[in-house]
Amino acid sequence: MIRFFRHYVPLNLLLLVLIEALILGGSIYAGVSARFLDVNTVPKELAPLLPKALTFAIVMLGLMTASGLYDLEWQGGIRALLQRLGLSFGLGLITMSLLFYFFPDLLVGRGAFLLSFGLALLGILLSRALFIRWAGVGALKTRTLVIGTGSRAAHIEAMLAKRSRTSNVQVVGYLPMGGSHHFVDHARILDTDEPLPELVQRLQISEIILAVRDRRGGGMPVQDLLRCKLNGIRVLELSSFFERENGHLQLDSMNASWMILSEGFHQGMLRDTAKRLFDLLVSAAMLVVCLPIMAIAALLIKLESPGPVLYRQERVGQGCRNFTILKFRSMCVDAEKDGKPRWAGQNDSRVTLTGRFIRRTRIDELPQIFNVFLGDMSFVGPRPERPYFVQDLTQKIPYYGVRHTVKPGITGWAQVRYPYGASDEDAMHKLQYDLYYVKNHSLFLDLMILFQTAQVVLWGKGVR
Structure with missing residues (x-):
């Protein structure tokens, strides 16, 4: 990488x-x-x-x-x-x-x-x-040694099994660290007393991943790992490995100390100013290009069903401050007539015919350009959720509040990397991508997300 x-x-x-x-x-x-x-x-x-x-x-x-x-x-x-x-x-x-x-x-x-x-x-x-x-044929794959054979190492094995064709990592073997329970393929466990630096040299290892949960018992070969690092071998924490390979921060492998000590999560006046200028430039260009599309969408919505063209809803923004988001109405007027907020489901019966089309093409999101101009949103950032869901998810999912340290966006890393979220479990998976964005956000990543958003629109990925 x-x-x-x-x-x-x-x-x-x-x-x-x-x-x-x-x-x-x-x-x-x-x-x-x-x-x-x-x-x-x-x-x-x-x-x-x-x-x-x-x-x-x-x-x-x-x-x-x-x-x-x-x-x-x-x-x-x-x-x-x-x-x-x-x-x-x-x-x-x-x-x-x-x-x-x-x-x-x-x-x-x-x-x-x-x-x-x-x-x-x-x-x-x-x-x-x-x-x-x-x-x-596996060209350019990195030969990797995993320290540990427990549940954390099993996460690596499962991930690489799903991405065997696309991953750049080739795990040569798993080295046990005193644990009696092995959760990885036993045939891939290295049963050897050979010192770690010699083992790494013999197997032509380029990278070591630490997949051991408890390191306080003295079983971790710290001095050997230091020698390997000084010899040019990369040594990675499991959280850093998943961040690199999956483009998200895996919740069950990280902790608060890793978040505090790791590089990233930067905020500052210069970054905020550059981000604001980027938002205004992209939004102005999008508004000029999309005004005819927005006019046609508004006409079709008005012709199909009674009610307002725009849908206004309270969402949670940066610093947990609430704001009113604007969208083209894609559901019937009484979609939540019982007053209880609900996730949108697959083939939701509340969605109108026009609404289904504008959802598939993401046209329903275009009025949020005005939210960007007002400063409530950014063009790229975590998707803003409703206060009801935020309050519920903050209690259920650790670090959920971290996503509110940056402005929410019309599109985002979670939107282009994960399908539409419609449950607490989906919210947890999307949070992992949001945390990656909060940690590593930059104008380069924003541009990458914009290009991938075009792919989502063209091929209708994750639509409900």
Whole structure:
């Protein structure tokens, strides 16, 4: 894993992005060379090619990201991959045509561009085929030793079993630390008295994970672990391992002392100012683009069912202060006529026909842009919940109140990483992603979330 602005990016994903960026940019040079036979004979009005190659690469990488082509946890087959590639390149053709119209300096000629476009598509198909084969043989996997064989180690084994194709971790074995109960596969337990530094060297270990709950009994080989660390071996707490691999803070593996001593959870005037400027810029752009869509949605809501177009509801914001959130009404007016708050369910009968469509496309969230302008919300942040649920969940789930140390958002890390939450258990899982965001939030992570939100909207993930 490579860490950018406190957010972990898998090394194989980073290499894939770099290779495909070179393919996309290089295709412009290749297409122009094929069209004019020699790059040195390119007409002067088409030169220089570098800005045009960079523009094409950035546009296509953005569209491919929004289509979910850089989501390593996606488990679709070849047909779904071709669908997403087709969508990305179809939108790319439209986008580049618009850019050529509004910015004629980017034009490379119709024939040259079509050649470049075809070469780019072939190059991406080839890179994807090689990447799938490369991932299948386990290239770039980190050889890892787990200290412990108890329930904590079993969590690692279970996680890696689910993500065997996408994880960059290869657990070589589990080293017991005096416990009599083993919860991992007994065939993978290392029964050896060999000193830890020698064992690590013999097995070519690059990383050690500490998965032992009780370390006060003196069983932890502290001096050996220190020698390993000084020899360049990474030593990770279990909480840090799950943070890196899953993009969330696993509640049952962390404690308050880890949260206090670990890097992150930063707040400050500079960060808040940059975040506010980012919110205003993105919201203004979204408002300009989405005003016609919002007008049509409002008309359809009014025509289908009586009642107000906008739905106002009290939510809990930063510092546990309540505010009124704005949404397009997607349910019938008497959805909670008994006065008791309820989670929205799958295929909820209270949702109108128009409401089902605007929920699937996330159009119902667009009026919250005005909440962002008023400063009650951020564009990216934890989803704000109703006071009734917040009071209930704060008593049931540890650290639930931590999510209110930042502004809530229209979209967020939990929304793009976990399906729609409709129970206390779902709220606990989503909290783990919210805690990751609170700990590691940055403008880079906000941009990542915006791209992944586009993927959620395009493919209708987590809709209820």
